[in-house]
Amino acid sequence: MAGEVSMIGSVILALFLAGYLGQQYLPPPKPRVIGLDLGTTFCSVGVFHPGSGQVEVIADEEGRKSIPSAVSFTLTEVLAGHQAADLADSNPQNTIYDAKRFIGKKFDPDALEQESARYPFKVINNNGSAEFEISTNHTFTVSPEFIGSRLLLKMRKMAELQLGVPVQKAVISVPAEFDERQRNYTVRAANLAGLEILRVINEPTAAAMAYGLHKVDVFNVLVVDLGGGTLDVSLLNKQGGMFLTRAMAGNNKLGGQDFTQRLLQYTTERVRQEFGSTPFLKEDVQRLRQAVEAAKLNLTIHPSATVRVPLHLHSAEQTDSPKRSPVLFQAVITRQLFEELNEDLFQKILAPVKTVLAEGHLEKEDVDEIVLVGGSTRIPRIRKLISDFFGKEPNTSVDPDLAVVTGVAIQAGIMGGSWPLQVSAIEIPNRHLRKTNFS
Numbered sequence: 001m002a003g004e005v006s007m008i009g010s011v012i013l014a015l016f017l018a019g020y021l022g023q024q025y026l027p028p029p030k031p032r033v034i035g036l037d038l039g040t041t042f043c044s045v046g047v048f049h050p051g052s053g054q055v056e057v058i059a060d061e062e063g064r065k066s067i068p069s070a071v072s073f074t075l076t077e078v079l080a081g082h083q084a085a086d087l088a089d090s091n092p093q094n095t096i097y098d099a100k101r102f103i104g105k106k107f108d109p110d111a112l113e114q115e116s117a118r119y120p121f122k123v124i125n126n127n128g129s130a131e132f133e134i135s136t137n138h139t140f141t142v143s144p145e146f147i148g149s150r151l152l153l154k155m156r157k158m159a160e161l162q163l164g165v166p167v168q169k170a171v172i173s174v175p176a177e178f179d180e181r182q183r184n185y186t187v188r189a190a191n192l193a194g195l196e197i198l199r200v201i202n203e204p205t206a207a208a209m210a211y212g213l214h215k216v217d218v219f220n221v222l223v224v225d226l227g228g229g230t231l232d233v234s235l236l237n238k239q240g241g242m243f244l245t246r247a248m249a250g251n252n253k254l255g256g257q258d259f260t261q262r263l264l265q266y267t268t269e270r271v272r273q274e275f276g277s278t279p280f281l282k283e284d285v286q287r288l289r290q291a292v293e294a295a296k297l298n299l300t301i302h303p304s305a306t307v308r309v310p311l312h313l314h315s316a317e318q319t320d321s322p323k324r325s326p327v328l329f330q331a332v333i334t335r336q337l338f339e340e341l342n343e344d345l346f347q348k349i350l351a352p353v354k355t356v357l358a359e360g361h362l363e364k365e366d367v368d369e370i371v372l373v374g375g376s377t378r379i380p381r382i383r384k385l386i387s388d389f390f391g392k393e394p395n396t397s398v399d400p401d402l403a404v405v406t407g408v409a410i411q412a413g414i415m416g417g418s419w420p421l422q423v424s425a426i427e428i429p430n431r432h433l434r435k436t437n438f439s
Contacts, residue, residue, distance in 0.1 A: 035408030041228030048413025104185030148189030206407030249352030
């Protein structure tokens with residue numbers, strides 16, 4: 001009997017030794033499950049690497065770690081990401097963005113008409129569901145989940161190119177407010193891209209995982225997610241590895257695009273004052289918008305930024321005349337000016353924060369962690385607004401642009417059984433939860 005026990009012990013020891021030597025000297029297996037963040041404005045894909053335990057957010061061919069959530073239809077091809085976004089001004093009626101706002105959602109005719117009024121492309125009502133009308137060499141309609149599938153397919157190919165192996169399984173994030181139908185249609189979009197979804201995880205929970213909060217002793221977590229087009233504030237209760245979303249509020253018409261638009265309006269007026277006319281050519285408008293966007297990003301780091309753009313300045317009455325020689329528009333934009341132009345918009349961020357605290361029956365002092373998600377939370381004035389309100393600094397240890405995809409990639413590693421093992425975040429469904437929306 002003792003000999004049998006000794007033999008079993010030897011076998012177990014040999015297995016542990018083989019596993020240790022394998023980890024030390026053999027290349028780790030490639031990740032087979034990817035994490036997907038299908039955002040309203042931008043989307044990203046990440047993987048959890050077995051062995052090292054590192055999360056890699058996969059870049060495109062130009063080294064960019066997120067791609068615009070845009071799809072453009074031309075006479076010959078369907079483009080997704082940056083290539084599609086570049087056509088937004090020259091091919092506006094056939095370049096679809098913000099499709100996530102429509103996916104799986106039921107609309108009454110008036111609500112859909114109001115929602116679609118802000119877009120240059122045509123949105124039609126198909127028995128309460130939104131579809132987009134495309135006119136190339138013929139006219140046809142596509143669904144929001146088809147648009148999503150083209151973005152997910154592009155990210156799948158990015159992952160396969162980087163990893164060198166086929167990818168067929170994924171974990172995907174969705175807003176906490178998504179109902180069962182919206183979640184199912186998001187999964188359907190992934191299926192159209194040839195992906196099997198192993199788990200759907202709420203974006204605030206994914207962000208909390210990126211910050212490591214699923215492994216530490218915190219209870220009340222406030223997630224402020226301010227991206228390009230929407231603001232979402234979520235209050236999470238966490239016990240052990242379980243997350244319950246207690247309250248949600250937000251503004252689906254507030255984000256980085258609005259801050260850029262204020263700056264664009266200001267610079268357009270400066271052009272009119274200096275040269276007597278405003279940019280009319282699509283190319284000029286696009287160049288000015290890109291320069292303003294770049295200035296906005298620079299102002300998160302520097303106290304001032306310069307907008308420098310060559311413009312042709314055709315007016316509507318001069319469209320048939322020969323092109324003028326370009327003029328050079330230059331303007332120095334200070335952070336103080338940017339903040340003054342947007343101060344009323346920045347103040348709107350606090351309304352949903354106060355609402356989730358009230359609905360969660362919490363005081364400001366009861367919040368253990370404030371987590372920032374979305375590129376717009378990099379803006380210094382916004383960070384100061386939040387820290388002043390709570391009397392403490394928010395957690396900024398994770399890139400806010402990549403917080404959700406990082407958390408989803410960790411969950412993808414868990415679903416793929418990757419080593420080192422992670423604590424899985426378990427979400428407790430809150431069937432009675434409703435999002436309070438400000439606009």
